[in-house]
Amino acid sequence: MMILPHIIERILVTAFYPNGVIGLNRLDEGDLEQIPILRQVVCLCRFIREENGPLKLTNTGNLPLKVVREMYLTGVPDWYYTKYPDKRITETDARFVMIARDLATASGIIRKRNNALLMTRKGEKLLADRQLLLETLIRDFVHLFDLSRYDGYESTPGLGFRDAGLSLLVFDRVRRQMPGESLSEMDYAKCYFDMRPDTYLDKRSIDCYLFRTYQNFMEMFGLVTTDQKWNREENRMIMTIQPTPLFDRMIAIRDDYDRIGVRMSPQLKIYTLKITLTGINPPVWRRVQVPSSMLLSDLHYLIQYTMGWEDAHLHEFEKEEVCYTDEVNEELPSVQYGGMMIADLLKESGDRMIYRYDFGDNWEHEVELEEMTVPQKGSVFRVCTEGARKCPPEDCGGVRGYQRMLLILNDPDDPEREEYLNWLGGPYNPDEWKSSLLNLSLHVSADDKETDPRFA
Structure with missing residues (x-):
């Protein structure tokens, strides 16, 4: 599952807020009783109320x-x-008792005074509406609370709780895309870190993410159950994660989360671009439809995700021997492309430019403007329409290294074949490519509320 960075940002920022990508369905009292942290906060408030005054610490x-x-x-x-x-x-x-108490304090439900706890007016109001109490707790947990104080992963602030909305989407999509399969915690972690490689530092990042996301957040809110068992074959502990029946009744995920909205204007065109990795035969290529107003920075991300790269190296665009980069390099002649649109470089059908990635392996992509379409208000375009063949693996040595790798993999008797398979993590099929890796749609609208401001 691939999601463009600006959509990830939208998910992170809007989770559990009105009209956000991730929201909560209204639950009945029976469902609300199944949420552990909600029960704990209510239990604490009951003790404070029974004291008929502050609860002494x-x-x-x-x-x-x-x-x-x-x-x-x-x-x-x-x-x-x-x-x-x-x-x-x-x-x-x-740990969970401390989190419940501190979250209730951070949410303004209770407060501490003179070494005692007492209810607030806000808390009394929320206790009268458990649904509203749940919405407050989960929103404040994601956006205000500092979970790192309780788990020993202080070096990775935010990971696993600020991104809880994205993690819910990842969990839901992975389990639906692999129905009937026995999923491990690594299936979810891999999907998450594929989308956010910048958050991965080392194996400790995976441990932190899994612990905070599933053994804290999702278990506290009654969304999953987890179990850990030692796997002798892999010589490690493996966590199994199962959704509770409450998950689907509680979590609401907008179907249009990956929709790109662009505002209608007289200048707007829908560009059909063919992106071809040069030097390889049969070719590796993708065909995409994008607004002419798309920024070059977003086109960079789109190329990365449609081709299958990991965005782990430097990149640049080149047009008429001028290089356009995201960072100015004083040693190389270049122009910083911040704020530049595709239409600034490609203006007529047949225009071409180069997208270069990884200056060591030197992967060059020809980006050709095949067609320009004048859209109508309400038009919908699929972003990625066609393509062929799998992207080469990162750091394989460029075109020559890639071709050598394929020769070795196709020779069962080659002594280096096993080493390559271990490096690749399993079999590699160069003819495999799935367009479902990027299932984005582009919507042309005159309504600013439906428009992504980055393409307005």
């Missing part, structure tokens, strides 16, 4: 033991207390 500022224990029992169980049921449960050792 211990001398160290923690919740009384009886409150901690009951909050723990209403939330997600911890393996440690499951193994040692007679162990005394303290707030500092019960």
Whole structure:
């Protein structure tokens, strides 16, 4: 699953806000009772109310033991207390209890005064409407709360909770695209980091993401169950993740999340571009339809995703021996393309330019403007329409290295074949390409509310 960066940004920013890409359906009281963190917050508020005033904390500022224990029992169980049921449960050792208390405070439901907790007017209002309470908790968890304080991954702030909306979309799409298959945590992690390679630093990034996303966020909100077992063949712990029946009843994902809206104007044209990787035969190519007002920076991302590159190296456009880059290099003659549109370089049918990626392997793509269409208001265009053959793997040595790799893979007796297969992570079929990797649509509208401001 591939999503353009500006769409990822839209998902991250709008999650759980009105008209956002990710939202919540209205639940009945029975469903609301199945959400662990909601039960914990309500439990804490009940204790405060029963005091008929502030709930006094211990001398160290923690919740009384009886409150901690009951909050723990209403939330997600911890393996440690499951193994040692007679162990005394303290707030500092019960992660979900701490999160519930601090999230209730961050959401303005309760507040601390003179080493005691008391209800706020906002909290009283939210307790009277559990649906509104849930919406407040999940939105504030994603956009305001700092989960890194509780898990030892302080070096990766935001990963796994600021992107919770995107993670929900990834989880939903992966399980629907692979029905009936036994999915592991790595299926979801790979899809996520393929879309956001900038967030991957090392294996610790995967561990952090999985822990925060599934064992914290989704379990706390009753969306999944997780289990970990040792796999002898892979010599590692493997986490299985299963959606609860509540997932589909609770989470609402807009069907048009990957829609690109462009405003109608007299100057607007829909460009049909053919992108061909040069030097390879049979050719690797893609055909796309884009607005003439699309920025070169967005065309760069579109080429990356339709071709199948990982955006791990430098790139540039070249037209009439002038190079256009995202960063000015004083050692090389170039023009910074910030704010430039495709129409600034390609103006007539038959016009061509070069898109160059990875200056080491030197992959050159010919970008040809095949056709210009004058759209009508309400027109819908599929962004990626045709293509052929799989993109070469990153860092394989350019055209010569790629051709040598194919010769070795096609020779079962070649001593280097096994080494290449290990490097590739499995079989490589150069003729394979799936247009579903990018299922975007372009909508032409006169309504600014339906328009992506980047293409307005």
